[in-house]
Amino acid sequence: DTGVSQNPRHKITKRGQNVTFRCDPISEHNRLYWYRQTLGQGPEFLTYFQNEAQLEKSRLLSDRFSAERPKGSFSTLEIQRTEQGDSAMYLCASSLTQGTGYTFGSGTRLTVV
Amino acid sequence: DQQVKQNSPSLSVQEGRISILNCDYTNSMFDYFLWYKKYPAEGPTFLISISSIKDKNEDGRFTVFLNKSAKHLSLHIVPSQPGDSAVYFCAASARRGYGGSQGNLIFGKGTKLSVKP
Numbered sequence: 001d002t003g004v005s006q007n008p009r010h011k012i013t014k015r016g017q018n019v020t021f022r023c024d025p026i027s028e029h030n031r032l033y034w035y036r037q038t039l040g041q042g043p044e045f046l047t048y049f050q051n052e053a054q055l056e057k058s059r060l061l062s063d064r065f066s067a068e069r070p071k072g073s074f075s076t077l078e079i080q081r082t083e084q085g086d087s088a089m090y091l092c093a094s095s096l097t098q099g100t101g102y103t104f105g106s107g108t109r110l111t112v113v
Numbered sequence: 114d115q116q117v118k119q120n121s122p123s124l125s126v127q128e129g130r131i132s133i134l135n136c137d138y139t140n141s142m143f144d145y146f147l148w149y150k151k152y153p154a155e156g157p158t159f160l161i162s163i164s165s166i167k168d169k170n171e172d173g174r175f176t177v178f179l180n181k182s183a184k185h186l187s188l189h190i191v192p193s194q195p196g197d198s199a200v201y202f203c204a205a206s207a208r209r210g211y212g213g214s215q216g217n218l219i220f221g222k223g224t225k226l227s228v229k230p
């Protein structure tokens with residue numbers, strides 16, 4: 001297992017378009033998290049899953065954002081009608097239920113033009 | 114309102130010396146604290162953690178100290194090496210979550226450490 005994998009690494013999109021990112025966690029990890037990081041800031045929590053159940057969502061996650069984790073394996077994060085303010089690094093992480101620190105992926109850098 | 118604060122955006126240290134990175138928090142419900150290191154174009158990497166029932170945790174060159182009364186923690190790296198140059202994030206959790214693991218983490222803004230040869 002090579003860790004948490006995120007695709008694509010970079011995405012440039014026009015304002016108003018929809019984008020979808022994918023995260024493949026470490027296979028034995030039950031928990032999966034999405035974070036967003038903008039320049040000069042630390043990662044900000046968006047949402048997390050325990051297996052396939054989405055257990056918590058931040059108020060940062062507007063109605064334009066939706067995350068899924070079908071079958072409790074990989075997860076997707078979709079942003080509809082992108083805005084320039086959505087430009088950020090989107091980080092996925094996973095952990096064991098009884099784990100210590102999260103394992104983060106390398107992130108997807110989104111640029112909305 | 115920042116619940117986790119890293120007030121030093123940057124720190125420069127000579128190789129072989131001690132690096133001390135500081136972090137303050139405001140939420141007294143936080144019970145688990147972590148440090149992450151981040152290189153450019155990579156995701157954060159877990160370094161070390163500490164539970165609120167302890168005041169010190171050590172792992173090789175890295176030691177984290179927790180002062181609950183002051184709501185302050187620090188990461189000591191000794192001796193510092195050029196490969197330690199990165200952005201260091203402090204993070205805290207206010208819940209144990211299922212089975213004892215941390216819930217969602219609140220991160221500080223990070224401190225960029227430069228270790229000069």
